[in-house]
Amino acid sequence: MSRLAVVGAGSMGAQIAQQAALHGIEVALQDKDEAQLDKARDSNQGHLARRVEKGRLSGEDADAALGRVRLTTDLHEAVLDAELVIEAVFEDLETKRLIFGELGALAPAGAVLASNSSTIGISKLADVSRRPDRCLNMHFFYPVLVMDLVEIVRGPQTSDESVRRAMAMARAMGRTAVLLNKEIDGFIVNRILHAATQEAYRLLDAGVASFEDIDIAVEKGLNWPMGPFRLGDFSGLDVTYNARLHMYRSTGDERYRPSQQLEAKVNAGKLGRKTGEGWYRYEK
Template sequence: MTIKKVAVIGSGTMGSQIAMVCALAGYDVILQDISEESLEKAKESLTEHMERRIKKGRLTEEQVKEGFARLTFSTSIHSLNTADFVIEAAVEKLDIKREIFKKLDEVTPKHAILATNSSTIVSSKLADVTSRPDKVCNVHFFNPALVMELVEVVQGPHTSDQTAQMSVEFVNSIHKLPVLLKKEISGFVANRILGKLMDEAVYLLENGYATHEDIDLVCTKALNHPIGPFALMDLTGIDVNYFVRMQRYQESGNESDKPAKLIQEKVERGELGRKSGKGFYTYS
């Protein structure tokens, strides 16, 4: 199978940037979302990102123009009827993802690979609603997808070797660095390690050992991390952290897997990070 057309489901920060990465690499891409407003915001955000890259000399005006020419924005899931490779990047809720995969199975060609960008919901929880479990896998990009080089490809027990290999080759073709996990585990490699760091950072803050600013400073200056854990949660979305922990708690039933009280309170107040203008930090 030759991959010619890519579809990305969900036009939030991750989905829109994944779509642009694929378009810049030469693929025809459909970015699909049920919300016209979300698609408009995605266009505006991508335009700003591309303008900054042109100014910094990382891309030419011609490259950006060609990238946007290959990128289609659509609210119709039926527009995906010619997609060869689909990447779902919707909200981290299992019931929503299962409904999406069921629809994708109905509208996409039978040869199409159906991948989820989730790092917490493994593809075996989605594959059974499709008639092609062998073509379902995780392909996990990191935020911001336009910048971050690594992509985790995860082969579930249902995923064929061919699908895993094609997914790895696809990641290479969009100029990213793939890592193949031969077994499923929630969180994969990076986020399992990062999750332990996040938990400890929140514990230290909740118990008054240090401010979030100082904890971030320690991580960037002593551990040489490019960004501190609280600034990172603001970047990726505090609600994402909340949904991930709730999903883990629903699976395990362990109280320790629940979101921290601090995180829950911020979500309830709508303090979601950069996208809401306030999280642990305030943004203009």
Template sequence: MTIKNITVLGSGIMGHGIAQVSAMSGYNVVLRDIEKQFLDKAMEKIKWSLDKLVSKQKITEEQGKEIFARITPIVDLAEALKDCDLMIEVVPEIMDLKKKVYAEVDKVVPEKTVFASNTSTLPITEIANTTSRPERFIGIHFFNPPQLMKLVEVIPGQKTSKDLVDTTINFVKSVSKEPVVCKRDVPGFIVNRLFIPLVHEAAYAMDRTGATKEEIDSAVKFTLHFPMGIFELADFTGMDVIHKATIEMHSRDKKVINPHPMIEKLYNEKKLGQKSGEGFYKYSGEQYERINLTEELAKKFNPIQLLGNILNNAAWLITNKASDVQEIEKALLLGMGLKKPLFETAKGFGMQDIVQELQKLARENKFYEPDPYLVSLK
């Protein structure tokens, strides 16, 4: 399976980012959207990004022009797919919308084209089964922004061929990214399965302990070795993204997430985080602001319950043969920026104490029942 020509469906932040990294690696790229104005805006952003790389002397001016010339914006769907080897779909995370797009694509796409969806939470198998080629369909989840983030989750559906998994891994490496394979099409895949439930758990921890957001975030940053606090990270990601992922994951597996009403409340109040000026925290300007977190504040909160939550979901992935420790650590390092391996941090806390903490919480709510893999480590 040779990939030379790529069509990216959707020209938003992720779409034009994926188009840019593909063109930078020598692929011919068609960027497709439903209106020319969306494409014009996307091409402007790509040009700005390439100019920035030229000014930083990462690429020459000539290279910048060549890369830009490899991306062709097209509105007409049939024309956009005419000679496509790999189609990467980056339309919004709404299952009905994706199904509608694939129904249109199926009518005009060449026989040789393989399908990839950049979804971060929707089941690959379910989307694949709406198409004429489920064995030639795969999940390829780039992280935002694709130009900077190294991690790409590769998610085979139930019918995806082994050849396509290998081809996709090679494609990801060819665009200078690091693939992590989620071996089973489970809700949230790897990173979101660990990250999204943790936001809810932090809100419960605030209820249980009376700790402040800043104390919890400081402990997450300095004791659990995250690049920023969990509430801060939620604000950075956007409450709209977190709320939507929560609904998707929880509707498919009640065991993955214990939804805290605060997330839905913030979403309903349009307090979406950094982008709207308020989420868990308030922000004053357009510029991305960091919350003042300190090691002093970190000492005031013990994040063992949060650690238990993320470890329990990691253990679930291992027990259910969706991943292994090495791949999970790679995903957390590249996808969430953890500065120390998760299981190493857990050893410092004592696995027995973590399991006991989960068992204590499970007496109130079965959701916290420790996974057998975690119990085996204590």
């Protein structure tokens, strides 16, 4: 597995491409928006320059890794010789279905098509590609250059060979892969994270403890690097809220109903670090 194409050069796509290139893989990074490609290149240059400054990467290796990422707005050119394509565009079903349709027509017949989606299972995309046996989810974590995990999720029609190739690509990129044999909402990590976070919100809403004390308890007692409220501020409370809402609407299960206090934060535009205030306040 040495030829990869990544579609969508946002926060995830840019780093997925760079992570692979750091491990010697030739990558085509495609976005419909030229400015996003420039931003991806600048951001990756910055990340690698910091590694060079810290002595963790040589200047030569950084330049070689940057050189292995080919930027393009042309989807056809990007996927022409790809063995595996990872789609990382906006979390929008129709956009992703359009892309999977195009990938089915443009990528080599043997290429595996993966979606990095956090909430859209491959069964909702694979049919339009006309090669459902070669489609699966490959779920990376932000920031991809740091987080050493990929969840590989097979859909109802994914072949063993496609799973094997996706696992091989994850390993070749220097990432640890786990396999889910069934498509479920939240996959493994978000499923467990959501359950724990939801419990933290229940304790808060019931007045059992302050959010600060719940964070301290989780950090000191479970050894999590960040408690659920600090983590929510870091990821964006709108992201946490929308994930809850999605689970609640798709299952109708009361356990997933978003907390009223979380909803109030989102309605007030207090979304965490990115807005300067969420559960905690942040200096500019």
